[in-house]
Amino acid sequence: MSAMARAATTSDAFNAIAEPQRRDILALLRGGEWPVTDLAQELGLSLPGTSKHLRVLREVGLARVRGAGQQRLYGLDARGLRPVHEWAGGFEQFWNESFDRLDVYVRELRNR
Template sequence: MARAATTSDVFNAIAEPQRREILTLLRDGERAATEVARELGFTQPGASKHLRVLREVGLVRDRRAGKQRLYSLDAHGLRPIHEWTGGFEQFWNESFERLDAYVQDLKHTREKE
């Protein structure tokens, strides 16, 4: 089965670790492409390429500020990721509940000894 183009699917776009780094950086606020490149140790063209992909899939938005283009997270674009990962919340909650019950059983057994 052919893989979807990076720019057509949010999940393919975030499969690239450097793009995830950019998203993490943008959580703290708007940044220019040059600032993204400098802070993450990317080349300017590399940062711009990744930002373009993230913009095309709707994970970031940009605006002009003089000669600079500023990038920020687009919460609407993050929705599919949030919904997908949220589906695992019940799994993790149940796993932690089982672990907690196991630990409580161990404590209770040790107290009896």
């Protein structure tokens, strides 16, 4: 893998969450902190693969790590999702208008 390809993967939250396994990790972290071994086991991933995904998520500000005795616990840092949330939020008006049009259409069908 070239340095350019790696940079693209880790450059921002959008690229980081494009990978389904990283989205799965984030979904688990949403519920609280996890040790890497438990994440790997829960998702059926290798330990090195899970560690690599966690590193990417940390680099783009979506995950944090803290030491707890002998363990390192990984948690969600939702602040990193702000750009994704803001971007997706821009489509809210489109969806609301689409659903409103669908509502009107369904009412028209019922009144026939």
